[in-house]
Structures are given as C-alpha cells and as structure tokens.
Amino acid sequence: MAVIEMSGIRKDYILSSGVTVPILKSIDLIIEPGEFVAIMGSSGAGKSTLMNILGTLDRPSSGLYYLDGEDTSIYDDEALANLRNNTIGFVFQGFNLLPRRSIADNVALPLFYGGEEFKERMWRADYYLGQMGLAKYRDYLPSQLSGGQQQRVAIARALAGEPTLILADEPTGNLDSHTSDEIMNLFTNINKEGITIILVTHEQDVANYAQRLIQVKDGEVIYDGPMY
Numbered sequence: 001m002a003v004i005e006m007s008g009i010r011k012d013y014i015l016s017s018g019v020t021v022p023i024l025k026s027i028d029l030i031i032e033p034g035e036f037v038a039i040m041g042s043s044g045a046g047k048s049t050l051m052n053i054l055g056t057l058d059r060p061s062s063g064l065y066y067l068d069g070e071d072t073s074i075y076d077d078e079a080l081a082n083l084r085n086n087t088i089g090f091v092f093q094g095f096n097l098l099p100r101r102s103i104a105d106n107v108a109l110p111l112f113y114g115g116e117e118f119k120e121r122m123w124r125a126d127y128y129l130g131q132m133g134l135a136k137y138r139d140y141l142p143s144q145l146s147g148g149q150q151q152r153v154a155i156a157r158a159l160a161g162e163p164t165l166i167l168a169d170e171p172t173g174n175l176d177s178h179t180s181d182e183i184m185n186l187f188t189n190i191n192k193e194g195i196t197i198i199l200v201t202h203e204q205d206v207a208n209y210a211q212r213l214i215q216v217k218d219g220e221v222i223y224d225g226p227m228y
C-alpha cells in the first residue's frame with residue numbers, strides 16, 4: 001500500500017477581489033513506503049502548498065488524497081489530527097521549537113497530544129535526543145543551541161512520534177553547507193530504517209541525497225523520476 005496517493009489535487013485561493021488563483025493544478029502522485037523524495041522548483045511554484053496538503057495541515061480544493069491508505073476527505077479535523085500524529089513527523093526550515101521549553105520538553109510535548117503516558121514521553125525524548133547526539137543538552141533552551149543542533153532537536157521531535165513519513169520543508173535552508181550535510185546524513189540513516197522522506201529544497205547538493213526527484217513549476221509536476 002502506498003504511503004501517499006494523490007490524484008487530481010487542486011488548490012485554489014480566492015482573493016478578496018473575488019478572483020480565483022489556481023496554485024496547484026491537478027497533481028497526481030504515488031509515493032511508496034521507504035522512498036526518499038526531493039521536491040524542487042522555483043519560489044512560488046507551490047511546493048509548500050503541496051507539503052501542507054501532504055501533511056494534512058491544509059485541505060485541497062478538489063482531488064483525492066489517500067494517506068497511508070486512508071481517504072483524508074472523509075476525516076473531520078480532529079480525526080485528521082489523530083491520523084497525522086500517528087503517521088507524520090514534520091521538520092521545518094525555522095526549526096519551530098518552543099523558546100521557553102527545554103529541549104527534552106520540546107521533543108516530548110507533541111507526544112502528550114498523541115496521548116502517550118508521561119513515562120513513555122520522557123523515555124522517547126531521551127532516546128531520540130540520544131540518537132541525535134544531544135543527550136547532554138536535554139535541559140537546555142533552544143536559544144542555547146546552534147542552528148544545526150536545533151534542527152537535530154526538531155528531527156528528534158519528528159522521530160519521537162514514530163512516524164511512517166517525514167515531511168521536511170527546506171530543513172537545511174538556515175544552515176551552512178557543512179551542517180546541511182550532517183543533517184542530510186541523518187535523514188539518509190532515518191530513511192535506511194524504512195521511514196519515507198519527502199523533502200523540499202532549493203539546493204541540488206541537498207536534493208542529491210534523495211533517490212527520486214519531483215520538479216514543480218506553476219503548480220504542476222513537470223518531472224517525476226530518478227534523481228539526476
């Protein structure tokens with residue numbers, strides 16, 4: 001069963017003037033378990049819009065989207081949040097850590113909303129921080145860590161939910177090239193464990209870690225095939 005199955009996905013925005021702007025124009029996409037996919041395309045092409053729909057943070061204007069075999073259109077917002085929590089880990093360009101919470105709390109907190117017990121939350125936070133080489137920083141605040149370390153916390157947070165899919169929108173966008181390589185090596189190892197990864201990037205060096213390339217232009221897929 002595919003992790004992602006989209007057909008005829010469209011996204012329109014209606015401006016205050018009443019004008020309808022098509023952002024995604026009939027996207028068809030199948031992504032199988034264990035794939036490592038890079039999405040590329042110029043600014044404004046619709047990559048983040050597509051990622052938000054893939055992540056069920058936004059709904060398409062029309063089209064079918066099956067996540068892990070589930071028809072997302074029949075889920076209400078609460079059920080969709082549960083499906084999302086059980087399936088997807090997110091990593092963003094800006095790390096999106098809570099500034100006043102410790103590193104361990106940042107990793108553990110989403111698990112609270114996922115209904116995990118306190119002991120399990122703490123165990124997983126320490127386990128995944130350890131995997132990211134951050135065990136000794138568990139009681140630090142995000143501002144006390146470097147950019148690369150903060151992104152590793154965000155990856156630990158994504159992994160702590162034990163997702164089948166990781167969605168990363170420009171995860172190396174705020175990092176230097178050496179740190180980007182470190183982060184991409186982590187993603188490669190995570191993918192080898194069997195977790196599907198879909199990542200948006202502007203950088204070819206980063207995209208090269210993926211096996212499959214999807215190029216988006218003006219809301220349409222113009223290439224979908226092996227990385228080249």
Ligand SMILES: Nc1ncnc2c1ncn2[C@@H]1O[C@H](COP(=O)(O)OP(=O)(O)OP(=O)(O)O)[C@@H](O)[C@H]1O
Binds near residue numbers: 013021023041044046
């Ligand atoms: N709420 C909105 N209302 C109207 N238009 C929107 C809205 N959100 C996004 N757009 C438009 O959708 C288009 C695609 O935006 P999107 O953020 O998906 O691009 P992107 O490919 O991720 O670009 P970047 O590489 O700069 O992040 C843009 O032209 C943007 O102006």
Ligand SMILES: [Mg+2]
Binds near residue numbers: 047048049
């Ligand atoms: Mg974007």
